[in-house]
Amino acid sequence: MPELPDIELYLASLERRVLGVPLDRLRLTSSFLLRTVDPAPAELAGRKVVSLARIGKRIVIGFEGELFAALLLMIAGIGNAYSDEILHRARLSPLQLTRNLSGEEATHLHAATRSVLCEWRDRLIAETGDGWPEKVTALRDGMAVHGRFRQPCPDCGAPVQRIVRAENECNYCARCQTGGRVLADRALSRLLGRDWPQSLDES
Ligand SMILES: [Zn+2]
Numbered sequence: 001m002p003e004l005p006d007i008e009l010y011l012a013s014l015e016r017r018v019l020g021v022p023l024d025r026l027r028l029t030s031s032f033l034l035r036t037v038d039p040a041p042a043e044l045a046g047r048k049v050v051s052l053a054r055i056g057k058r059i060v061i062g063f064e065g066e067l068f069a070a071l072l073l074m075i076a077g078i079g080n081a082y083s084d085e086i087l088h089r090a091r092l093s094p095l096q097l098t099r100n101l102s103g104e105e106a107t108h109l110h111a112a113t114r115s116v117l118c119e120w121r122d123r124l125i126a127e128t129g130d131g132w133p134e135k136v137t138a139l140r141d142g143m144a145v146h147g148r149f150r151q152p153c154p155d156c157g158a159p160v161q162r163i164v165r166a167e168n169e170c171n172y173c174a175r176c177q178t179g180g181r182v183l184a185d186r187a188l189s190r191l192l193g194r195d196w197p198q199s200l201d202e203s
């Protein structure tokens with residue numbers, strides 16, 4: 001599932017290409033994409049695109065005659081890239097429970113969420129320019145911690161840590177986010193047993 005900056009990127013790229021242009025025809029590559037039969041998809045053919053909007057994670061294309069096509073982008077492989085970046089900017093541990101957040105921490109989290117998502121939205125749109133976003137990837141140059149295991153944190157220089165769960169990897173900076181405490185990584189702690197480092201100084 002793509003996240004907000006990626007959806008906004010598609011929206012901006014679509015806007016340049018289809019706004020004011022009549023739809024030639026709607027071709028469905030999978031029956032799973034269709035959630036309604038009335039009105040029939042064929043009714044959209046020939047109608048001009050008059051609006052583009054985002055509702056949650058859906059892209060909504062508005063056509064003449066008040067008909068709308070809502071697309072839910074399903075792209076595998078991304079999930080926690082921006083959340084890693086948001087928590088790093090908010091200086092919060094990836095294991096921090098939202099119900100235990102102090103008022104100040106909640107304020108930092110809200111501000112970090114807005115700034116990280118807006119910065120990445122603007123950056124992706126600027127980088128893509130007039131091109132089409134060919135691939136959505138969770139690994140992007142310029143991220144502070146996500147996908148940067150063992151590389152130096154851009155803010156403090158400490159090596160970026162990770163927690164591996166199933167196919168997901170969460171990255172964080174122990175110095176910036178957990179007071180120097182290295183959080184248990186099941187894959188590594190099982191391998192190292194008692195030698196598992198508990199703090200940055202031991203790692
Ligand atoms: Zn750091």
